[in-house]
Amino acid sequence: MKAIAIDLGGTNIKAAVVDKEKGIIEQTSTPTNAELGKDLLLDRIAGTIEELAQREGAIGIGMGLPGMVSIDQTTVFHPPNLPGWEQVNAAEEISKRTGMPCRIENDANIAAIGSMHFGVGKKYDSFIMITLGTGVGGGIIINNKLFKGTRGMAGELGHVIIDYHGPLSNSVTRGTIEAYLGQRFLSRFASDMIIQYPGNDLYRKFNGNFDKLEPIDLTQEANRGNDLAIEILEKTGQRLGYAIINYMHILDIRKFVLSGGVSKAGKWLFEPAKEIVRKHVMPPFLDGFELVYEDLGNDSSLLGAAGLAFDSFS
Amino acid sequence: MKAIAIDLGGTNIKAAVVDKEKGIIEQTSTPTNAELGKDLLLDRIAGTIEELAQREGAIGIGMGLPGMVSIDQTTVFHPPNLPGWEQVNAAEEISKRTGMPCRIENDANIAAIGSMHFGVGKKYDSFIMITLGTGVGGGIIINNKLFKGTRGMAGELGHVIIDYHGPLSNSVTRGTIEAYLGQRFLSRFASDMIIQYPGNDLYRKFNGNFDKLEPIDLTQEANRGNDLAIEILEKTGQRLGYAIINYMHILDIRKFVLSGGVSKAGKWLFEPAKEIVRKHVMPPFLDGFELVYEDLGNDSSLLGAAGLAFDSFS
Numbered sequence: 001m002k003a004i005a006i007d008l009g010g011t012n013i014k015a016a017v018v019d020k021e022k023g024i025i026e027q028t029s030t031p032t033n034a035e036l037g038k039d040l041l042l043d044r045i046a047g048t049i050e051e052l053a054q055r056e057g058a059i060g061i062g063m064g065l066p067g068m069v070s071i072d073q074t075t076v077f078h079p080p081n082l083p084g085w086e087q088v089n090a091a092e093e094i095s096k097r098t099g100m101p102c103r104i105e106n107d108a109n110i111a112a113i114g115s116m117h118f119g120v121g122k123k124y125d126s127f128i129m130i131t132l133g134t135g136v137g138g139g140i141i142i143n144n145k146l147f148k149g150t151r152g153m154a155g156e157l158g159h160v161i162i163d164y165h166g167p168l169s170n171s172v173t174r175g176t177i178e179a180y181l182g183q184r185f186l187s188r189f190a191s192d193m194i195i196q197y198p199g200n201d202l203y204r205k206f207n208g209n210f211d212k213l214e215p216i217d218l219t220q221e222a223n224r225g226n227d228l229a230i231e232i233l234e235k236t237g238q239r240l241g242y243a244i245i246n247y248m249h250i251l252d253i254r255k256f257v258l259s260g261g262v263s264k265a266g267k268w269l270f271e272p273a274k275e276i277v278r279k280h281v282m283p284p285f286l287d288g289f290e291l292v293y294e295d296l297g298n299d300s301s302l303l304g305a306a307g308l309a310f311d312s313f314s
Numbered sequence: 315m316k317a318i319a320i321d322l323g324g325t326n327i328k329a330a331v332v333d334k335e336k337g338i339i340e341q342t343s344t345p346t347n348a349e350l351g352k353d354l355l356l357d358r359i360a361g362t363i364e365e366l367a368q369r370e371g372a373i374g375i376g377m378g379l380p381g382m383v384s385i386d387q388t389t390v391f392h393p394p395n396l397p398g399w400e401q402v403n404a405a406e407e408i409s410k411r412t413g414m415p416c417r418i419e420n421d422a423n424i425a426a427i428g429s430m431h432f433g434v435g436k437k438y439d440s441f442i443m444i445t446l447g448t449g450v451g452g453g454i455i456i457n458n459k460l461f462k463g464t465r466g467m468a469g470e471l472g473h474v475i476i477d478y479h480g481p482l483s484n485s486v487t488r489g490t491i492e493a494y495l496g497q498r499f500l501s502r503f504a505s506d507m508i509i510q511y512p513g514n515d516l517y518r519k520f521n522g523n524f525d526k527l528e529p530i531d532l533t534q535e536a537n538r539g540n541d542l543a544i545e546i547l548e549k550t551g552q553r554l555g556y557a558i559i560n561y562m563h564i565l566d567i568r569k570f571v572l573s574g575g576v577s578k579a580g581k582w583l584f585e586p587a588k589e590i591v592r593k594h595v596m597p598p599f600l601d602g603f604e605l606v607y608e609d610l611g612n613d614s615s616l617l618g619a620a621g622l623a624f625d626s627f628s
């Protein structure tokens with residue numbers, strides 16, 4: 001079984017033919033150029049599909065994009081980086097242009113669907129995907145199906161509060177988990193810590209100018225045995241642990257899959273998170289608790305978009 | 315349609331015959347005496363059912379009790395106040411003794427089911443019940459069905475963290491919503507505030523000895539225009555608002571039903587909660603947001619238990 005997968009990003013539109021067993025069998029990419037307007041962008045998405053030589057026999061199109069998506073997976077609301085897209089039935093627009101059925105879903109939910117079809121999520125009936133990137137996102141899989149809530153917006157896991165007095169982020173409230181684990185906010189927290197230790201290798205590496213500090217620098221230093229880097233990631237992992245407790249107590253789902261740039265910190269982040277969960281979740285919830293790392297590589301969003309098409313049209 | 319309803323409390327076992335249209339049509343009660351042991355208690359539950367003259371024609375038995383309940387609604391784990399009940403298939407035990415099918419569910423979920431069948435929840439397909447009593451509990455209704463998660467323990471809403479540095483409660487972590495709204499914890503917070511204002515009527519009422527202060531005292535004083543009582547309930551309502559934001563961002567359910575003693579504070583609690591939600595939830599989630607009060611009276615748990623039987627056996 002084959003599907004067409006689209007990853008609509010701020011910079012590039014990626015398209016692929018994906019086989020359910022073999023994965024990606026053909027792939028193409030074109031610049032997004034969102035500033036040229038909605039209709040031209042939709043035309044260009046259809047164009048990238050046209051370019052795929054092996055598209056015959058595909059059961060339909062799945063597309064991942066930023067923004068909130070309606071419960072019927074056709075319409076996107078206020079996608080960031082796509083000017084003029086207040087509310088667009090993108091699935092219908094693409095169907096019209098290609099003659100193929102189409103469904104859309106937001107990036108974090110696409111990551112969850114990708115893991116369910118092609119990644120570590122294959123072994124779980126129910127799990128929670130947490131994407132740790134520029135922002136923190138989430139997708140909830142219950143009984144092998146994406147959970148969308150009553151209006152389609154469930155799983156905004158990055159906006160869950162763990163300290164209502166806490167720092168601000170892009171969120172509309174303080175102390176959400178994104179305010180600690182979003183890439184920029186983690187870098188800011190790290191800078192605030194490092195600046196107190198001029199003798200530390202991390203201070204010397206950036207010479208007191210931390211604008212360029214990224215989470216990967218912390219991971220590299222932690223791997224080299226830098227105690228300060230380890231402490232920063234430990235505190236960050238603990239905060240992730242408190243958020244996971246909130247997800248568990250509400251949903252009673254016990255499998256967590258982490259992906260995205262910040263998750264590459266691996267054990268430095270995961271072990272403190274697990275320790276907090278073990279210490280502070282209600283004990284019966286620990287039975288079956290797992291927290292694992294997912295890395296489907298650069299093409300994960302194409303695999304997820306294809307999974308959406310498999311779920312929708314097969 | 316009729317069902318048998320049981321409310322197994324620490325003090326009394328209440329039993330009733332409940333008609334789906336007319337509500338409770340006959341009712342009886344007997345002391346729990348849990349210290350006499352599990353088997354005698356199960357016998358006595360069966361006995362109260364025997365006493366109900368109008369039990370003929372009932373489709374089955376629903377029972378509410380404290381503790382966590384398995385996903386198939388037969389088995390309870392570690393119910394507080396019931397010594398010797400580590401893990402009991404209570405549904406089977408009662409079926410054996412009465413010859414009728416039986417399902418069980420915990421008190422907070424029973425409150426949600428009761429509201430769905432007989433209360434304000436009737437008008438919602440999906441809603442979240444928050445029970446504000448000695449502790450804080452919850453029940454999640456999605457598409458007219460109780461949401462149980464993967465193991466049956468979903469909806470432990472009282473154990474959701476809003477400040478991981480916050481005060482302790484019966485929970486295993488700090489700053490859960492129960493640590494602010496559980497009856498005893500709200501009283502403690504109120505005492506800490508009132509003790510600073512010896513001139514206030516609340517101080518004078520208790521003469522500096524706040525052991526007997528209950529949330530209802532705050533409500534009464536707020537109704538009389540006492541600014542300090544209003545402020546205490548306002549701060550408490552704001553904290554409830556942060557918890558509601560967490561439930562909404564995870565589940566995308568927009569209807570909230572509040573019950574239990576502390577919820578009798580009404581507008582003094584609800585308006586500040588709503589204001590925090592309006593200010594701090596992601597704007598698209600506000601569409602359809604409602605927070606309402608439920609009062610099915612002293613018999614609410616019997617109505618909920620009957621609803622469980624209707625859901626299970628009709």
